[in-house]
Amino acid sequence: MSYQQHESTVVDDGACIGDSTKLWHFTHVCSGARIGSNCVLGQNVYIGGRVLIGDNVKVQNNVSIYDGVTLEDKVFCGPSVVFTNIINPRSAFSQKEKFSPTLIKEGASLGANSTIVCGNVVGRYAFVGAGSVVSSDVSNYALVVGAPAKQVGWMSEAGCKLDLPVQGDGWACCNTTGKKYQLVEGVLHQL
Numbered sequence: 001m002s003y004q005q006h007e008s009t010v011v012d013d014g015a016c017i018g019d020s021t022k023l024w025h026f027t028h029v030c031s032g033a034r035i036g037s038n039c040v041l042g043q044n045v046y047i048g049g050r051v052l053i054g055d056n057v058k059v060q061n062n063v064s065i066y067d068g069v070t071l072e073d074k075v076f077c078g079p080s081v082v083f084t085n086i087i088n089p090r091s092a093f094s095q096k097e098k099f100s101p102t103l104i105k106e107g108a109s110l111g112a113n114s115t116i117v118c119g120n121v122v123g124r125y126a127f128v129g130a131g132s133v134v135s136s137d138v139s140n141y142a143l144v145v146g147a148p149a150k151q152v153g154w155m156s157e158a159g160c161k162l163d164l165p166v167q168g169d170g171w172a173c174c175n176t177t178g179k180k181y182q183l184v185e186g187v188l189h190q191l
Helices: none
Strands: 069-071 102-104 142-145 150-155 170-173 180-184 187-190
Touching: none
Parallel strands: 069 102
Antiparallel strands: 142 150, 170 180, 180 187
């Protein structure tokens, strides 16, 4: 076994877990799940059988990632992030064939207690504030907050808020890395 797991962790046969990944207390990984290398899954995490997780992903305590969710490389899920996979759930009617896929792109951060409604895409290096409810797609590098989540700014890859308008044109520099970003017609580009 090239990954580490706490003795209370359950990994079903058929799950694929990459090198140097760590699974902590009371985590359950279902058969068919694919988890990359160098990931950390905190206490009380559930990973469904049709979940894809890239490399270097951090999932904090009490997060359930249901079938149809994909987390690309370097995604961060704060404590108690909520994912859904059906738009109109009913207990009396099986709807497993109606799962709506959710994609969290490379480097995105999801704050504690945020909810990601299924069928949406959170863009590369986007930042979802704690307690926010994402009910529509989030642009690359966007900072969104609230319920429903609305864009209030832009973030660098390093997680620094950039001094740019939400819309319009301009450029800014990341205070951590010195990398430059340019906003052109409402789309942020790293230079």
